[in-house]
Amino acid sequence: xxxxxxxxxxxxVIDWLQHHLQERxxxxxxxxxxxxxxxxxxxxxxxxxxxxxxxxxxxTLWKTEKPK
Numbered sequence: 458x459x460x461x462x463x464x465x466x467x468x469x470v471i472d473w474l475q476h477h478l479q480e481r482x483x484x485x486x487x488x489x490x491x492x493x494x495x496x497x498x499x500x501x502x503x504x505x506x507x508x509x510x511x512x513x514x515x516x517t518l519w520k521t522e523k524p525k
Contacts, residue, residue: 477483
């Protein structure tokens with residue numbers, strides 16, 4: 458008996474998802490969620506990239522150009 462209940466619940470969830478994925482607002486919400494997750498994952502990497510950019514900028518400011 459519990460297996461039938463699980464299958465029924467899964468089918469209801471699938472029907473709900475199929476219905477809501479046809480709406481534009483669902484796509485907007487999904488896009489915002491994905492971008493937010495990517496920002497949370499990438500934020501530590503952005504700090505390292507910023508430090509690397511600062512170091513490279515300081516190095517290029519400090520070094521002199523070689524004459525041609």
